[in-house]
Ligand code: ADP
């Protein structure tokens with residue numbers, strides 16, 4: 001025929017009217033009908049009227065007829081054609097995430113785009129000239145910082161074998177690269193990336209918290225520079241200015257960036273030729289988004305790779321038990337690096353039983369002596385303590401008063417400010433108060449700090465080792481932009497003898513001259529209520545232990561504990577991840593916890609705890625009272641609603657209800673049906689609520 005064929009996805013209703021369903025970032029389920037003057041592809045961004053506002057949305061479907069009465073359907077106001085429509089695989093990923101995490105599609109799609117691509121003001125109004133894409137392209141001047149390509153090491157046999165196994169994969173496979181700290185996983189990633197690049201594919205390289213570890217970015221940049229043109233790399237994380245973020249996103253989306261290095265949000269970047277996904281430190285909790293769409297970038301990476309039929313490499317020295325379980329039962333391909341890449345053995349780990357020791361300010365004589373020896377040899381020491389501030393609480397020695405936040409069910413933490421000016425901080429709501437001169441209850445002036453945080457440890461070490469140069473690295477000492485980088489640079493330059501730090505120092509850093517790691521206070525993590533606490537503790541101890549003796553011989557770790565017989569600690573002394581995992585998985589299986597069960601958490605917030613709990617009870621009754629809606633109920637466990645451990649934060653009371661099932665489809669089916677009822681219940685009870693699938697902390 002002479003008629004040009006119209007693609008199936010662009011229905012012409014014959015009257016020059018085209019119906020589209022648009023995803024909008026509004027907290028309402030479903031899509032919204034609009035009419036367009038011409039055919040629009042799915043994935044096209046549009047500006048549409050919504051109530052009294054205008055919004056940027058994404059065309060998610062086209063339709064032959066609108067759902068609502070045709071004359072009520074408003075027209076699309078502007079078609080944003082500065083970019084091609086978002087690609088199909090991106091739409092599939094967004095649809096999957098929306099369905100899996102039980103969120104409206106628009107609330108998934110729009111927030112993943114750089115802000116200016118979803119702001120009406122970026123296209124309409126005084127300052128919108130040309131639109132954000134054009135303005136960004138015009139500002140191409142910012143050239144990437146030149147980097148010195150780093151020398152490429154010759155892979156050892158284990159690295160070689162792992163890299164080869166990855167390179168030989170055809171189609172989709174999830175690879176779990178289990179490599180001890182310092183085993184050279186990065187080189188394996190890079191070798192796999194190199195091959196993908198050579199085959200004309202793009203690589204997505206996810207790392208946790210890149211903004212905290214510019215060292216990693218630098219070393220990756222220099223290594224990547226050796227395998228690709230420097231401009232082939234784009235970096236994407238939440239610390240970037242909007243313009244930089246848009247530029248990186250555009251370069252990946254156009255295929256100009258061949259490698260995208262980014263944090264969790266980078267998982268949603270369109271990459272037309274994606275051929276390999278790498279998730280470094282796959283166990284890291286930073287991959288879990290904790291607000292809005294509570295997704296796991298690690299899990300979405302696996303889904304996206306499966307969808308695209310490409311390999312994904314999950315790497316860690318301490319894999320999540322979920323990933324390890326998949327590897328053990330053959331779903332994932334497990335590759336292992338069991339030795340350190342450099343000529344250095346793993347540090348020896350010693351447990352110091354603190355039950356019968358005379359401790360000084362939290363330090364055992366063993367740890368002090370060991371530090372002394374290292375310092376005399378010119379090596380660096382790291383004291384690890386996961387608690388910032390001076391002391392976790394201030395207490396009255398005569399009546400038992402303790403410093404508490406007036407807005408939260410939490411102690412306020414004593415902080416020592418500049419010039420010795422102390423203050424009490426609430427770590428939950430940010431509230432700050434001056435330190436009272438006397439006890440508010442009994443008037444006694446003898447108020448004492450109880451326990452210790454990094455500031456107090458730093459103070460004590462300064463007295464103990466007056467010659468030593470001490471640096472503290474925690475969220476307080478690194479508040480200013482660039483200060484973390486500056487502090488780490490001092491450590492690397494050898495201008496620091498003793499480093500005191502929180503988990504910020506545990507991750508990723510390759511300290512050349514660090515001989516000793518001392519761990520204080522890890523017992524507090526041992527008995528946390530969360531069933532994942534031992535897993536987290538083990539990972540954290542392995543990570544921090546892995547900082548010792550990376551380049552120097554005879555590295556040592558000293559862990560002070562009241563519970564040396566605990567399996568977590570015993571496994572650490574043997575660097576035995578597999579042993580720990582076997583023990584922990586057996587325990588989880590016995591009581592039916594993840595990865596042997598799937599969970600979702602419904603949380604409610606209200607000014608009154610009773611109302612939050614009422615809402616959750618009602619939510620449970622709805623499910624139990626409507627068997628025709630919830631046929632899968634038998635396969636589910638709905639627990640009692642309970643207050644959160646820290647029940648009140650900033651005067652809001654919080655409660656939760658845990659849903660669990662041994663069957664993921666049963667849980668998914670239940671949640672989808674439940675979501676039909678929850679919004680109305682919540683509106684009636686006037687509670688804020690959220691549903692989290694696969695919660696990390698319960
Ligand atoms: P991981 O990420 O597994 O903890 P890294 O990738 O950081 O380990 O490597 C640890 C150290 O070993 C780095 O300093 C790295 O440059 C070095 N390294 C890695 N592979 C080799 C190799 N084949 N030969 C020599 N040094 C290597």
Ligand code: ZN
Nearest residue numbers: 396399439442
């Ligand atoms: Zn008192």
Ligand code: ZN
Nearest residue numbers: 405408426429
């Ligand atoms: Zn508070």
